[in-house]
């Protein structure tokens with residue numbers, strides 16, 4: 717059974733960038749955002765979302781993600797409802813994915829909400845990526861063509877870096893990609909020894 721390493725960090729911290737580096741090294745990495753998108757195309761999940769949020773957030777049976785994002789990131793109670801629908805499906809999807817990687821010694825689970833969702837309890841080690849708040853916001857504004865308010869609403873739905881650091885085994889301050897990849901290399905050496 718592989719050791720499962722959680723990789724987390726707030727929106728715009730750079731965890732997907734670091735996840736891509738791990739993939740380039742040949743490690744199996746499970747990307748929770750991608751899994752979320754995948755399971756949200758399953759009929760049972762679509763039906764549950766329609767029931768709770770209304771069919772009007774779908775156009776030609778395709779979910780308008782921006783419309784749903786507005787609803788759930790403006791109201792924590794609505795986000796809880798959506799999480800309760802999607803997260804169990806992602807957990808099931810991850811277990812199926814893990815079955816494909818039983819021969820690996822190390823696999824990674826990348827998600828912005830490892831702590832918030834409680835899934836960190838299933839992992840041996842947690843690596844958290846951090847960056848100054850304004851740097852994270854600027855990165856997401858550029859990447860997603862989002863508004864500052866939209867980014868801040870997502871940040872409000874997530875733990876703070878201080879909260880994450882207090883429960884992490886390793887912390888990478890991702891100001892510079894070269895430094896971050898060097899830090900990951902150091903962590904990998906420690907993990908492969910332990």
Ligand SMILES: CC(C)(COP(=O)(O)OP(=O)(O)OC[C@H]1O[C@@H](n2cnc3c(N)ncnc32)[C@H](O)[C@@H]1O)[C@@H](O)C(=O)NCCC(=O)NCCS
Nearest residue numbers: 727748749752781784785798799802806828829870873874
């Ligand atoms: C509301 C949705 C449709 C918006 O989709 P959109 O394409 O705009 O965002 P995407 O899913 O790519 O997420 C982008 C980033 O938003 C943040 N975010 C997404 N979901 C959540 C959440 N439940 N809580 C806090 N932050 C979140 C994360 O930083 C994530 O990396 C989508 O985020 C969603 O379905 N979220 C609930 C399910 C979920 O938690 N998915 C993420 C991992 S399982």
Ligand SMILES: Nc1ncnc2c1ncn2[C@@H]1O[C@H](COP(=O)(O)OP(=O)(O)OP(=O)(O)O)[C@@H](O)[C@H]1O
Nearest residue numbers: 727728729730731732733828855859890891892893
């Ligand atoms: N050290 C860095 N220097 C400059 N830009 C960076 C750095 N790290 C990441 N980025 C860029 O910042 C943006 C956010 O990075 P990334 O997508 O990896 O964040 P994330 O933590 O996965 O965010 P999300 O929670 O939205 O998935 C991307 O456009 C990425 O290319």
